Amino acid sequence: MKIVVIGGSGLIGSKTVARLRARGHDVLSASPASGVDTLTGEGLDEALAGAQVVLDVANSPSFEDKAVMDFFRTSGQNLLAAEAKAGVKHHLALSVVGTDRLTESGYFRAKIVQETLIRESKIPYTLVRSTQFFEFLGSIAQSGVNGDKVHLSPAFVQPIASDDVADAVADYTASTPQNAIVEIAGPERVRLSDLVQRFLKASNDPRTVVPDAHARYFGAELKDDTLVPGSPNPRLGALGFEAWFALPKTPR
Numbered sequence: 200m201k202i203v204v205i206g207g208s209g210l211i212g213s214k215t216v217a218r219l220r221a222r223g224h225d226v227l228s229a230s231p232a233s234g235v236d237t238l239t240g241e242g243l244d245e246a247l248a249g250a251q252v253v254l255d256v257a258n259s260p261s262f263e264d265k266a267v268m269d270f271f272r273t274s275g276q277n278l279l280a281a282e283a284k285a286g287v288k289h290h291l292a293l294s295v296v297g298t299d300r301l302t303e304s305g306y307f308r309a310k311i312v313q314e315t316l317i318r319e320s321k322i323p324y325t326l327v328r329s330t331q332f333f334e335f336l337g338s339i340a341q342s343g344v345n346g347d348k349v350h351l352s353p354a355f356v357q358p359i360a361s362d363d364v365a366d367a368v369a370d371y372t373a374s375t376p377q378n379a380i381v382e383i384a385g386p387e388r389v390r391l392s393d394l395v396q397r398f399l400k401a402s403n404d405p406r407t408v409v410p411d412a413h414a415r416y417f418g419a420e421l422k423d424d425t426l427v428p429g430s431p432n433p434r435l436g437a438l439g440f441e442a443w444f445a446l447p448k449t450p451r
């Protein structure tokens with residue numbers, strides 16, 4: 200089965216490409232570096248020729264409101280149109296748990312547009328919504344920096360390791376379309392401010408986290424359950440924070 204992975208050079212893309220190849224699939228890893236650009240449409244028709252499945256794990260290079268909206272809207276339109284032309288039978292994309300509860304955030308408004316384009320297309324699909332990756336904790340900490348303090352919401356999170364995300368995404372990619380949203384998450388539910396404090400301490404970073412219910416998460420104020428799975432039986436990854444932190448940090 201030919202599978203095209205859009206964003207195949209990224210964090211989740213590269214790990215998923217390796218897993219699908221190990222299972223014997225014919226996998227094309229596609230990204231601007233390999234001449235495939237969903238934003239301009241360059242290289243898309245050639246990449247999709249003969250493909251049965253497309254997995255979209257690309258991300259916008261800029262999180263600025265307009266840039267990220269342009270990225271997910273235009274890329275989604277270009278990609279789905281090229282897939283319809285090529286006769287693709289299953290489209291998968293990676294989104295974020297709670298996306299529809301985060302409309303105050305420009306990033307999440309763009310992810311909603313990406314999801315809506317997929318649901319309204321005629322191509323059978325699976326939308327995998329993941330919680331935050333542990334690998335994203337450094338960026339989350341950075342987003343709250345204020346001098347030597349880090350202001351973050353104490354809302355609950357249930358982060359997942361990128362290896363567990365790639366395992367789940369590879370399984371869904373090799374299966375039949377769900378035509379639904381599926382949720383994946385890590386094994387532990389913790390408060391964001393507590394977890395980032397643990398992360399900074401483990402990283403020998405002396406900054407302290409100030410729990411602040413009004414601190415915005417990429418533009419949005421969080422309620423306790425905004426970022427945790429809403430479905431009763433999300434697929435859970437195996438690695439908790441300590442096990443993930445103990446892994447050797449390999450360059451991508």
Ligand SMILES: NC(=O)c1ccc[n+]([C@@H]2O[C@H](COP(=O)([O-])OP(=O)(O)OC[C@H]3O[C@@H](n4cnc5c(N)ncnc54)[C@H](OP(=O)(O)O)[C@@H]3O)[C@@H](O)[C@H]2O)c1
Pocket residue numbers: 205206207208209210211212229230231232233235236237238239256257258259260293294295296328329330331332335
């Ligand atoms: N971070 C989180 O905690 C989190 C949680 C849940 C879901 N997600 C979602 O997971 C997805 C993947 O995230 P990630 O961290 O693995 O991304 P990443 O490491 O930043 O990789 C982004 C990928 O997108 C590619 N790309 C950029 N512009 C492109 C374009 N114009 N056309 C085609 N490909 C393009 C990049 O290619 P080059 O290498 O060639 O630039 C790269 O392969 C995102 O959609 C994100 O919303 C993230």
